[in-house]
Amino acid sequence: MNRIPSSEITPESIYLSRRRWMREAILAAGALALAACSPASLSGEEASSPPATPLPDTPNTYEQITGYNNYYEFSTDKEAVAGLAAGLITSPWQVYVGGLVNKPGTYDLDLLRRKFTIEERIYRLRCVEGWSMVIPWNGFPLAKLLAEVEPTSDAKYVKFTTLYDPSQMPEQNSPFYPWPYVEGLRLDEAMHPLTLLATGLYGKDLPPQNGAPLRLVVPWKYGFKSIKAIVKIELVVNQPTSLWMEIAPNEYGFYANVNPDVPHPRWSQSSERRIGELGRRPTLKFNGYADEVASLYTGMDLRKNY
Ligand SMILES: Nc1nc2c(c(=O)[nH]1)N[C@H]1C(S)=C(S)[C@@H](COP(=O)(O)O)O[C@H]1N2
Ligand SMILES: [Mo]
Numbered sequence: 001m002n003r004i005p006s007s008e009i010t011p012e013s014i015y016l017s018r019r020r021w022m023r024e025a026i027l028a029a030g031a032l033a034l035a036a037c038s039p040a041s042l043s044g045e046e047a048s049s050p051p052a053t054p055l056p057d058t059p060n061t062y063e064q065i066t067g068y069n070n071y072y073e074f075s076t077d078k079e080a081v082a083g084l085a086a087g088l089i090t091s092p093w094q095v096y097v098g099g100l101v102n103k104p105g106t107y108d109l110d111l112l113r114r115k116f117t118i119e120e121r122i123y124r125l126r127c128v129e130g131w132s133m134v135i136p137w138n139g140f141p142l143a144k145l146l147a148e149v150e151p152t153s154d155a156k157y158v159k160f161t162t163l164y165d166p167s168q169m170p171e172q173n174s175p176f177y178p179w180p181y182v183e184g185l186r187l188d189e190a191m192h193p194l195t196l197l198a199t200g201l202y203g204k205d206l207p208p209q210n211g212a213p214l215r216l217v218v219p220w221k222y223g224f225k226s227i228k229a230i231v232k233i234e235l236v237v238n239q240p241t242s243l244w245m246e247i248a249p250n251e252y253g254f255y256a257n258v259n260p261d262v263p264h265p266r267w268s269q270s271s272e273r274r275i276g277e278l279g280r281r282p283t284l285k286f287n288g289y290a291d292e293v294a295s296l297y298t299g300m301d302l303r304k305n306y
Pocket of ligand 2: 070126127128129222223224
């Protein structure tokens, strides 16, 4: 994590003010244009006013992001996850990348961190349950890792699998869930530049409760797609069945794109509670990333493909 030294040694409040302009710009204009800018290159622009937005997206605090988690391998109590996950052994860690590829391989996490430039991406996270946060992730595009292994022309989807270790993840002893946690993306979604493999947040290594040492972040989809503690990434021909599709296919589809117009069978998705705020704010189509990703779904019925 030595590529983000300033934030390591900067108190969070200063870190936030330094990056305020960048944050506003990224959230308003989309992450692509600015995500590669270094903090230094932005320092001269702090005086300029951020774009006017009616509901500013302020990053949640480190305490909020690491103290309120969904991680069913540990608990359904969001505030208990951090304590229960604290002992998870995340180093050494290896991730196997294979399936329909020319160059399958087992990658050590330390190697991945050195191999790819670690970027900062400030993304909204919208849970299907109706709450949301803004999280400054550190990581690298999944596309870079996929390019390394060379998917064959037969590969149509990417399947992700979480560590299965009931001795460390107590709820994996529960027979009510089809462990391990599995998620999937269509290959073009996986290759999209917004799709991130995160290794950190707020410039620090990911803590266990947020999916250490490697988790997916797909900011335009409901949070459950952003699978934690990944040990396997496979290129496959058929659409993978995720854990949530297996449990409740009528409630959780494969695509799970954030969509205020398509209610969950048991609640509306038109608004959300931003952690740390009073009241609710409107939920944005594709979680506010429509300009970047809507074209992936041209011609698809997003009500059927929920
Ligand atoms: N392996 C695994 N990944 C998971 C989950 C889980 O229970 N197990 N929960 C998902 C859900 S529902 C959400 S909203 C996000 C929450 O991520 P966070 O705790 O880092 O905010 O993680 C997702 N990834
Ligand atoms: Mo979620």
